[in-house]
Amino acid sequence: MENKQELSKFNVRVYALFVNEKEEVLVSDEIIRTKQYSKFPGGGLELGESPLECLRRESREEMNQQIEIVRHFYTTDQFVRSYFRPWEQVICIYYFAKILGPPQFRISSKKFDFDPNLEGDQESFRWQPIAYLQPNDFQFLIDAHVVGLLRKEYGYF
Numbered sequence: 001m002e003n004k005q006e007l008s009k010f011n012v013r014v015y016a017l018f019v020n021e022k023e024e025v026l027v028s029d030e031i032i033r034t035k036q037y038s039k040f041p042g043g044g045l046e047l048g049e050s051p052l053e054c055l056r057r058e059s060r061e062e063m064n065q066q067i068e069i070v071r072h073f074y075t076t077d078q079f080v081r082s083y084f085r086p087w088e089q090v091i092c093i094y095y096f097a098k099i100l101g102p103p104q105f106r107i108s109s110k111k112f113d114f115d116p117n118l119e120g121d122q123e124s125f126r127w128q129p130i131a132y133l134q135p136n137d138f139q140f141l142i143d144a145h146v147v148g149l150l151r152k153e154y155g156y157f
Contacts, residue, residue: 007081011088014054015042016097017073017146023154024127026099027137028062029112031122033084036112037139040094040146041125051093059097062123063105070096074149080141092142130154 017040018026028041043058045051052069059067073094082088105125113124128137130151135144151157 005086007089008087009089011082011085011090012045012051013042013090013092014045014051014058015040015092015094015143015146016055016059016067016069017094017150018067018097018099019130019154020127022127023130025130025133025150026107027126027128029108029114029124029126031114031120033121038111038137039140039143052095055095055097063103063125065104066100068098068100070098073153074146076142078145083140090142092146094146131156 016026020026026041028039030037030039041059041062042055043062045054046057049057055069056067059065073096074092075094076090076092080090080092082090108124108126111126113126114122131154133147133151133156135147138144138147
């Protein structure tokens with residue numbers, strides 16, 4: 001069923017595609033409002049901040065990690081209503097980026113590797129082979145679309 005709520009603002013999101021030498025992409029598994037999601041690392045653009053500044057800030061906040069932004073990959077080219085805030089239109093920007101130095105965050109080998117003793121939002125990171133990545137591995141529409149583009153970029157049709 002289509003949501004008829006009137007739109008009142010934009011929500012700009014900026015994400016990193018970290019791809020290692022094994023052609024694996026870094027995935028962020030998160031608990032947000034008690035539900036589990038797989039997404040790419042990144043987050044919301046703040047007023048007065050450039051997309052590149054946003055991505056660097058998000059990497060410091062979420063991963064305690066310095067990064068190098070390599071190049072732009074994709075910007076939303078379709079209308080998407082926010083999953084969490086139906087009065088917002090989401091615009092997402094994706095960049096290829098590199099992790100500088102050794103990872104300063106824990107990388108898990110399993111999906112949704114959360115601490116069962118903690119309540120509230122949590123985040124876990126893992127490498128996922130691009131060859132096996134599928135759009136339905138991601139819950140957000142634009143991330144799922146980017147999976148298809150990423151697979152094509154690396155020759156996995």
